Amino acid sequence: MTALRDETDDADIGDLHEVVDPVPGAGAPHLPQQPDLVQLLTPEGERMEHPDYPLDVSDEELRGFYRDMTLVRRWDAEATALQRQGELGIWASLLGQEAAQLGAGRALRDSDTAFPTYREHGVAWARGVDPLHVMSLFRGVDNGGWDPVERGFNLYTIVIGAQCLHATGYAMGVQRDGDGSAVLAFLGDGATSQGEVNEAMVFAASFDAPVVFFCQNNQYAISVPLERQSKVPLYRRAAGFGFPGVRVDGNDVLAVLAVTRAALQAAREGQGPTFIEAFTYRMGAHTTSDDPTRYRLAGEVEEWKLRDPIARLKAYLSRSGLADAAFFEDVEAEADRLAARIRSGTVEMPDPRPTAMFDTVYAEQTPPLAAQRAQFEAYQASFEGGEHA
Amino acid sequence: MTQTAGALRRFNLPDVGEGLTEAEVLQWLVAVGDTVTVNQPLCEVETAKAAVELPSPHAGRVVELLVEAGATVDVGTPIITIDTGEGAEAPPETGGTGLIGETTANGRTAVLVGYGPRTTDARRRPRRTDTTESTPLLATAPDARSKPVRHGGLEVGRQAEAAAVRADAASSTAVAPGRRGPRPLAKPPVRRYAKDCGVDLATVRGTGAGGVITRADVDAARALAPAAVVAVPRTPSAGEQRIPIRGVRKHTAAAMVASAFTAPHVTEFLTVDVTRTMKLRDRLATRPELAELKLSPLLFVAKAVLLAIGRHPMINSSWDEAAQEIVVHGQVNLGIAAATPRGLVVPNIRDAGRMSLAELAGELAELTATARAGRTPPAAMTGGTLTITNVGVFGVDTGTPILNPGEAAILAFGAVRDRPWVHKGKIRVRQVTQLALSFDHRIVDGELGSRFLADVGAVLQDPGSALLG
Numbered sequence: 005m006t007a008l009r010d011e012t013d014d015a016d017i018g019d020l021h022e023v024v025d026p027v028p029g030a031g032a033p034h035l036p037q038q039p040d041l042v043q044l045l046t047p048e049g050e051r052m053e054h055p056d057y058p059l060d061v062s063d064e065e066l067r068g069f070y071r072d073m074t075l076v077r078r079w080d081a082e083a084t085a086l087q088r089q090g091e092l093g094i095w096a097s098l099l100g101q102e103a104a105q106l107g108a109g110r111a112l113r114d115s116d117t118a119f120p121t122y123r124e125h126g127v128a129w130a131r132g133v134d135p136l137h138v139m140s141l142f143r144g145v146d147n148g149g150w151d152p153v154e155r156g157f158n159l160y161t162i163v164i165g166a167q168c169l170h171a172t173g174y175a176m177g178v179q180r181d182g183d184g185s186a187v188l189a190f191l192g193d194g195a196t197s198q199g200e201v202n203e204a205m206v207f208a209a210s211f212d213a214p215v216v217f218f219c220q221n222n223q224y225a226i227s228v229p230l231e232r233q234s235k236v237p238l239y240r241r242a243a244g245f246g247f248p249g250v251r252v253d254g255n256d257v258l259a260v261l262a263v264t265r266a267a268l269q270a271a272r273e274g275q276g277p278t279f280i281e282a283f284t285y286r287m288g289a290h291t292t293s294d295d296p297t298r299y300r301l302a303g304e305v306e307e308w309k310l311r312d313p314i315a316r317l318k319a320y321l322s323r324s325g326l327a328d329a330a331f332f333e334d335v336e337a338e339a340d341r342l343a344a345r346i347r348s349g350t351v352e353m354p355d356p357r358p359t360a361m362f363d364t365v366y367a368e369q370t371p372p373l374a375a376q377r378a379q380f381e382a383y384q385a386s387f388e389g390g391e392h393a
Numbered sequence: 394m395t396q397t398a399g400a401l402r403r404f405n406l407p408d409v410g411e412g413l414t415e416a417e418v419l420q421w422l423v424a425v426g427d428t429v430t431v432n433q434p435l436c437e438v439e440t441a442k443a444a445v446e447l448p449s450p451h452a453g454r455v456v457e458l459l460v461e462a463g464a465t466v467d468v469g470t471p472i473i474t475i476d477t478g479e480g481a482e483a484p485p486e487t488g489g490t491g492l493i494g495e496t497t498a499n500g501r502t503a504v505l506v507g508y509g510p511r512t513t514d515a516r517r518r519p520r521r522t523d524t525t526e527s528t529p530l531l532a533t534a535p536d537a538r539s540k541p542v543r544h545g546g547l548e549v550g551r552q553a554e555a556a557a558v559r560a561d562a563a564s565s566t567a568v569a570p571g572r573r574g575p576r577p578l579a580k581p582p583v584r585r586y587a588k589d590c591g592v593d594l595a596t597v598r599g600t601g602a603g604g605v606i607t608r609a610d611v612d613a614a615r616a617l618a619p620a621a622v623v624a625v626p627r628t629p630s631a632g633e634q635r636i637p638i639r640g641v642r643k644h645t646a647a648a649m650v651a652s653a654f655t656a657p658h659v660t661e662f663l664t665v666d667v668t669r670t671m672k673l674r675d676r677l678a679t680r681p682e683l684a685e686l687k688l689s690p691l692l693f694v695a696k697a698v699l700l701a702i703g704r705h706p707m708i709n710s711s712w713d714e715a716a717q718e719i720v721v722h723g724q725v726n727l728g729i730a731a732a733t734p735r736g737l738v739v740p741n742i743r744d745a746g747r748m749s750l751a752e753l754a755g756e757l758a759e760l761t762a763t764a765r766a767g768r769t770p771p772a773a774m775t776g777g778t779l780t781i782t783n784v785g786v787f788g789v790d791t792g793t794p795i796l797n798p799g800e801a802a803i804l805a806f807g808a809v810r811d812r813p814w815v816h817k818g819k820i821r822v823r824q825v826t827q828l829a830l831s832f833d834h835r836i837v838d839g840e841l842g843s844r845f846l847a848d849v850g851a852v853l854q855d856p857g858s859a860l861l862g
């Protein structure tokens with residue numbers, strides 16, 4: 005595609021309105037109205053070059069991305085089914101956003117830290133988090149079973165946009181530590197309307213914090229379409245905060261990898277934050293409690309099916325002879341095994357002790373907390389028929 | 394391991410949203426005897442939030458469908474039994490641990506729906522009253538005490554406290570059995586204890602601080618009159634049923650109140666001899682191009698209405714209060730009131746005025762089938778311009794219909810009956826029906842309403858007059 009558009013030469017408002025795509029990508033699967041979009045792999049599986057984002061990726065890595073995305077999608081499907089069977093309280097599906105999450109997740113180094121929303125199952129996978137540790141959160145067993153420090157992957161944040169402040173603060177910390185690591189903050193298109201997100205960007209810009217804001221624009225803030233949230237493309241908001249903004253094809257795992265890798269490297273080198281808008285689409289519901297047919301058209305979903313992130317990589321791998329039928333079958337079989345493990349692991353998860361909620365409030369118990377715990381234990385015991393006034 | 398008895402697994406209706414209490418089974422996608430795989434869709438259910446498919450949690454053979462399509466069931470209700478063929482595990486009735494659908498000692502449904510509702514306690518979660526949904530008429534609450542109670546919040550606490558104090562002041566005896574009112578104050582362990590003892594807390598006087606019922610109070614009530622206490626019914630009278638107002642019923646109520654008290658209604662009646670129309674119907678039914686279609690009396694009434702609208706376009710209009718304008722619609726979106734299992738819905742046929750009789754018949758049949766199946770999309774219920782309600786199908790003669798909000802007229806069509814009728818100067822048995830037209834007197838005067846109704850009647854009496862155009 006073409007080079008990034010110069011941010012300064014089109015201040016004309018009328019022009020801006022033409023840039024905004026009222027129905028995302030309407031008309032054709034190529035997103036034709038987006039000259040700014042960074043793309044390295046077309047929806048047809050054709051490899052592209054981009055002058056600003058050269059990418060050297062091995063055949064093994066390419067096959068790895070296919071495996072990652074396929075396994076994560078299978079996990080997502082199993083989790084959705086488990087919710088429908090009463091085994092999870094809720095599930096936030098990532099269907100359609102696999103490339104955005106795996107591309108971003110794999111761009112991180114081990115020493116980097118990511119701050120997710122509640123939908124970053126693909127990033128969790130890339131950070132080596134066991135899916136069952138995510139499932140336990142959605143089953144209400146715990147608040148997420150992984151060690152955030154060990155994985156470089158913070159706990160899921162349910163509050164919209166709050167993690168951007170955490171990430172920026174953390175980035176300002178590693179900046180002061182001088183350890184040369186970077187921070188990746190995840191957010192959605194809806195979160196860009198939140199105060200916290202804007203505050204985080206002000207601080208990040210002012211302090212040149214080594215943080216990259218990775219916004220998965222999946223076109224809907226639950227039911228509110230993007231054009232109700234922003235009069236300009238989201239990546240162009242970054243200019244107002246004083247750092248670069250890039251729009252990348254969020255269904256193109258290679259472009260996401262290249263753009264995120266470059267932004268993280270810039271952050272490590274002291275060049276401050278970058279805003280990445282991964283232009284993608286939520287193929288499923290916002291969560292299992294949502295019914296997307298009430299607010300979006302089936303035709304739009306069909307359009308986006310043609311831009312599927314996994315199908316285009318599969319097409320590229322097949323066409324270029326990098327993978328054969330046996331490889332794809334192996335991945336499918338592995339996905340089925342993973343799904344079975346997730347199913348049995350979830351269903352058999354033991355209920356937590358009621359007092360477990362006191363265990364990790366603080367690193368060390370405090371006297372008031374110990375008193376609360378004792379009171380709670382006595383209260384629980386009173387159900388058995390003991391003395392009670 | 395023997396093959397005689399496979400493991401029978403029951404699947405309980407899960408909470409597919411957050412905090413839903415019930416769902417309607419729209420349709421079954423499997424039948425008894427079918428072999429199903431894990432995650433194969435079993436049925437489609439509709440909740441207050443969405444219509445979704447439920448995937449099977451087990452692989453095996455369908456033994457029994459426990460709920461019929463169309464039924465609304467509570468979360469936690471077993472809906473299907475599947476034989477997983479895993480060998481000699483006990484069937485659900487004999488109660489091995491961990492079997493789905495089993496109720497545990499604490500009243501919760503076991504295992505699969507880990508957080509299934511208690512089946513022995515209050516049936517429904519309290520809901521916050523959504524003020525945006527109340528109509529202006531209903532919003533004029535007479536006093537502050539009728540403000541919605543916020544369960545679990547301070548409001549309910551204060552109310553209950555005040556009530557307890559009042560009860561104390563009024564009488565030192567126990568609260569009258571069966572009395573409705575604030576929930577008695579007691580801590581959860583005491584509630585549990587009272588329930589286990591079969592004591593209704595509403596009958597117990599609390600001696601704790603602020604009138605809170607203690608364990609000792611429960612014991613005292615039990616000792617005092619064990620038989621009487623246990624026998625206290627929870628409901629105020631036998632057989633009374635309390636149905637929450639929601640869904641289609643709630644929508645209908647709001648629409649009817651809004652319409653009845655906004656548009657000044659006038660209703661006119663006309664009795665019509667439709668014998669010729671019925672004969673025409675019999676003749677048309679034999680025509681090959683119409684053979685596949687259902688030619689109902691309603692179809693001919695609809696056609697007559699459409700013809701009459703053509704001659705009196707003002708009847709097909711709306712009152713736009715905000716703009717202070719009368720909107721005369723350019724096309725007729727003909728609403729058809731339909732009784733469905735879920736209540737009254739009024740889908741409409743878009744641009745019905747341009748349709749041929751055959752097209753209209755097809756649209757009517759489809760609309761009716763869709764409505765009966767409960768699948769009418771919301772879009773099909775908006776934008777109507779004039780409605781027909783066919784009360785005749787219920788065997789009644791006519792009624793005084795209330796306007797579908799935003800429309801200027803509605804026609805009720807009664808049963809077609811054999812009646813003695815003066816025909817060509819002699820009393821004959823003729824097929825006769827009654828029409829009732831309600832109209833919005835802000836837009837439609839008596840003259841227009843009368844002419845329109847007479848016009849509809851004239852076409853039905855002599856369908857040949859339709860040729861006059």
